[in-house]
Amino acid sequence: MxxxxxxxxxxxxxxxxxxxxxxxxxxxxxxxxxxxxxxxxxxxxxxxxxxxxRRTWWRTLWEVLREPMFLLLLAASGIYFVLGDVSEALTLLAFVMAIVFLTVFQSHRTARILDSLRELSAxxxxxxxxxxxxxxxxxxxxxxxxxxxxxxxxxxxxxxxxxxxxxxxxxxxxxxxxxxxxxxxxxxxxxxxxxxxxxxxxxxxxxxxxxxxxxxxxxxxxxxxxIGKSLTGISEARSPLQLETRTFVNRFASVAIVLCLLLVAAYRLRSGGWLPGVLAGITLAMGILPEEIPVILTVFMALGARRIADDGVLTRRMSAIETLGQTSVLCVDKTGTLTQNRMSVRVLFAQGKWQVIDQATRHIEEAYHELIEYLVLASEIEPVDPMERAFHEAGRVGLAGTGRLHKDWSLVHEYALTPELPAMSHAWHTPELDHHAVACKGAPEAVCALCHLGERETQAVLDQAAQMASGGLRVLGVAKARHSQAEWPEKQHEFAFTFVGLVGLLDPVRPEVAGAITECQAAGIRVVMITGDYPSTALAIAAEVGIDGARIVSGQEVAAMNDSQLREAIKNVDVFARVKPDQKLRLVNAFRESGHVVAMTGDGVNDAPALKAAHIGIAMGLRGAEVAREVASLVLLRDDFAPIVSAIRLGRRIYANLVQAISYTIAVHIPMIAATMIPVLVGWPPMLAPIHIVFLQLVIDPVCSIVFENEPERENLMRLPPRRVGARLLSGRALAQGATAGALAAILVLGLYAGLLTQGYEQPLARTLAFVSLVAGNVALIFVIRVLPQSGARAEVRRQNRYLWIVLAVTGVALLLLMTVPALARLFGLVALLNQGGGV
The missing domain is CATH 2.70.150.10 (Calcium-transporting ATPase, cytoplasmic transduction domain A)
Incomplete structure (x- = not known):
């Protein structure tokens, strides 16, 4: 070294x-x-x-203007101008501007949220x-x-x-x-x-x-x-959900092209005109294209990341939000995650006896002064680590006036703790002595080895350490040495260390951890403790927080197992102690190879490989190394366990609401497609024009991106098992449910339209009543989708969503104006129902 x-x-x-x-x-x-x-x-x-x-308004506007829906609207406006329907064309253009404004506002807002999250992760x-x-x-x-x-x-x-x-x-x-x-x-x-x-x-x-x-x-x-080199590197690859939705939209687009061409040809055969047929084809394309889906995905992930950040977890990779709901194993460290990382010296052991330190302690016996002295000397001069702060505090209180606080000594050499030797040493220049004083602290077994203790002496020390650890204490050994030579040894083993004693530190368990772990277990998520601490300490903490400690495996046992044996061992073990960083990587890979989706916490440089290997790496934001934060998917803004559970809960909620939004998108497009195609194919007057599709889009878009995004979670959300690996966004059952609901709405709307035409009602009035029923059907589909059961969840009445009522109120007002203002109704090719002799 x-x-x-x-x-x-x-x-x-x-x-x-x-x-x-x-x-x-x-x-x-x-x-x-x-x-x-x-x-x-x-x-x-x-x-x-x-x-x-940074994202600018102009950049966002340019991206929106290139969208297929916008281009279709411009084409429809142009055809209206050619056909001489100037008022229709101008009205459509006005709606185009409204859609562009709303889309630009939503896209820019989403982009700014992502920018702010990137700044947080800087x-x-x-x-x-x-x-x-x-x-x-x-x-x-x-x-x-x-x-x-x-x-x-x-x-x-x-x-x-x-x-x-x-x-x-x-x-x-x-x-x-x-x-x-x-x-x-x-x-x-x-x-x-x-x-x-x-x-x-x-x-x-x-x-x-x-x-x-x-x-x-x-x-x-x-x-x-x-040299113009960028730290950001290559942009993040598309997530599985992005790839799935892209494939889904592309298939819809392919179907839309075929159906539009058939509709144009059918219209040409029936009427002999091309332009009205092209207009009907554009209307159908607008009704088929689910252009909301990519927008929904982006909005849900961005707003979801902001929600998770509000709960204390920063999302560095959006794909992690998708994976949260699949998490089946959560590997966590003990110190600072399950415990408060606020350490205090609780037990001192030296010269064959021990003393308990608590708030009532007013005096530390002289037998332990040397132990505290060398604990302080083996710590950093200006400590940041809570453990070393506790040692300095014990020295300030216990050694005051004893002459053992050496302000005039200077640190001249140090040996760092390594995975191979979990002990560190500091060498000090001592003005009043003819030698350098060397102080060492570390794992009891490592300190015993440095002191070259015999087998019996070592076992006695380790038995004492195990007894202290059984009370949930973190135990360290302390040793001292003298060095009088000019050259410094290459290794700590070359010093003639003398064993000084043991110290036990208390790190209280966070009060909310037990409840959070119970919540995870109810949700089918195994919580596995992986710690470098003593097995007895790990078992005591595991018992306190509710982790199954019936069997514990040490890092030494992990090292002795081959990969097959390790995969077998992890089936029934939830506590791993005295684990080295490279063994964390083996454990993560073993869980992955066993079919689990693994989330793992870590904070050090050596944790980076395991964080990267886990499906969801979770870095400690306050005490974590920068390299750990760089490779992690999530970063805890406060280092404790509760935000992790909150993030999993929110991840499940975001995914469930995303499924609802896309189910609604599919359901609501079916009656639009049917109302555009079937009247042309059977020889009825066209029911929908592009302007009607635009009006419907102004209802659909905010429902998908605002209403469903703000849906409250289902009551049994955290009592369901994790979503299985490889599960599609929309299962066959969900797709069938959405399609069935949409088909029923289409049958009712077209049945009403056909009945009115058959009964001799004029086409404008029939179109008006059918259009009102179509809007009402879209609204009804919201409530149908909200109560449908999802992936094992039972159907239930949802809690109130104020955004739903806001959108419905705005839709109702717009529809009321359309039905009461004749000029506005004429622009839509409708009749003002409430102005026909007191109503219909």
Whole structure:
């Protein structure tokens, strides 16, 4: 393992050993002030390399104007002009403008929602400003900012290294070389780019260690920006649902072309005119084309992502929303997900005895002072991790006035924790001693191995650790060593460590977790705990939150199993302990190969492969590494379990409402197609014209994209099993139900039209009554689709949806105006029913 000396500096050292001012004369202890940041941002702009333009109204308008429906409407208007029906043509054009406005508004609103979600998922940076460490969007960085980088982070700008702790960076995005580059504190010539080992470059990834840098270039002025390279890469591939709906729409379009040509030919044979036949064909095409479906899919996914974000989960990939309803296994970590990640020292074990620490504890016995002393020394000087904060707090309270808090000692060497050796060591320069003090903390078994304890001694320590862990505590071992030689050992094993003791930390379970897990289990979702903690700790937490811990498998047992044995083991095991990151990937793949849809949480660099392999990778937004967030489908805006369950619930609701919306689209197009085709084929006067289709579209579009999107969830939504893998958006049953409902509406409308014509009513009056019945049928189909059972759900009366009543009220007012204003009725080729001698 490579180790580096710790190199803290307050200024950049020049080549001749003289201190040089940092770039932009930054105060390294306070960073830039808010006023300086504002000035630099005006001068240099946002720290953005990708030049993807935000969605504009004009761009959205241009996309809408190219839609087939719009082109058909323009063609119909042109034919009306040729036929001499100027008023009809102008009316149709007015409706065209209304449809364009509504479509542009909806599309632009959806695009802006997606833009805002992308901004939420943008990289962030830890920066020192006004003397405070802050978390800001990387786009807000300016030259002169003091930025902290650590393992798993994407370097947010170009800069020079001012502090390095085993810092190693992957620069393959720039160089193409996959070998990581070690970084050290920059010299003055780093600014002239003559010291690449003292520089960090925008877009590179920190693969080991941590450090601090001063930003020297942002945005297009960075190395990445100058070569014009984009971090966004290739756009996301179409999801299975997008491919399915695209195929569905294309099939409808093919059918529409054939039917339209047949209708034009039939009209020509019956009437001898081409233009009226073409107009009838256009009307039919407008009635057949389900152009709402792609819009519905986009709107549902965008608004669904916003709903999920409101519940604390950021959607990085829209396809994850589709998959949420299929989730059958949810793999979660313990610390910070099931627990609160607010640790406190609860039990100390040293010199063969132990002491419990709680709120009533006023004094820590002297026998445990050395244990706390070396716990603090083995922790970061300025801790961020809750566990190390707990150690510092225990030292502040328990060691006050004892002389064991060493403010004058300086950290000179460190050894990082690795998957192979889960222990870390810090070496300190001690002014009053003739040697360096080395402090180590880590997994009890790893510390025992470093101390070269005998089998009996090791077993005694591990038995004590297991007893502490059985109470749900996280247990660490502590050791100490002296080092007097000039050279530092390559490995921690080369130190002569002495065992000091054990510490047990309490991390309380989140109060809402047990209920959320019960909800998952009722929904047919297995919750599997995968933790690096002690088996006894994992079992205690599992029992508290309601996870089946009847059998537990350790990482050591996982390593001993082949893939077949592992697939067999996971059938009945819900708790995995002492698991290493590479074993998480094996577990995810085993669940996948067993036919499960897997969602998994993770936060570290080593979790990235497993997050990527899972159907839904869920990264921790607050404590997660940047690389984990990049590969994940979902990012938790607050690191706990409840938002995951909320996201699954919302994913099921979004999908169920999408099925309803598309079922309604299919159902409502059937009477429109029948009312356009059948009168022409049997020799009746045409019932529908393009303007009638436009009116119906103004009802259908908001019903699909607003009403059904806002449908409340069914009461038994989270008591249904997960949707099976490979299930089509519309099952044969759902398709048959929608088609049957639409066919019944078509029979009633055409039956009314035929009956009125047969009884001798004039065609305008028959068309008027049939058109009113068609609108009423469309409205009735909303209620029919709402109460139809879906994929195992029983039929039920739905809760109120205020958007439904708003749309129905607007439709009713529009229809009332059409039936009461003669001039308006004439534009539609109808008669004003309520003005014919007091009504019909």
């Amino acid at each position: 490579q180790t580096n000396s710790v190199e803290p500096v307050t200024d950049i050292v020049s080549g001749d050993g003289e201190l040089a001012s940092p770039p932009w004369h930054t105060d390294m202890r306070r960073g830039l002030s808010s006023e300086q940041v504002a000035e630099e941002r005006v001068r240099f702009g946002r720290n953005v390399v990708d030049s993807t333009a 990289p962030r940076a830890q920066v020192l400003r006004d003397g405070q460490r802050q978390l800001v969007s990387a786009a807000e960085l300016v030259p002169g900012d003091v930025v902290f980088v650590d393992e798993g982070a994407r370097v947010p700008a170009d800069g020079v290294v001012t502090e390095a702790h085993e810092l190693s960076v992957d620069e393959s995005l720039l160089t193409g070389e996959s070998v990581s580059v070690s970084k050290s504190v920059a010299r003055a010539n780093a600014l002239a780019q003559e010291d690449p080992y003292g520089q960090l470059f925008f877009g590179s990834m920190v693969v080991q260690g941590q450090g601090q840098m001063v930003v020297t270039a942002t945005g297009l002025n960075t190395t990445l920006g100058r």
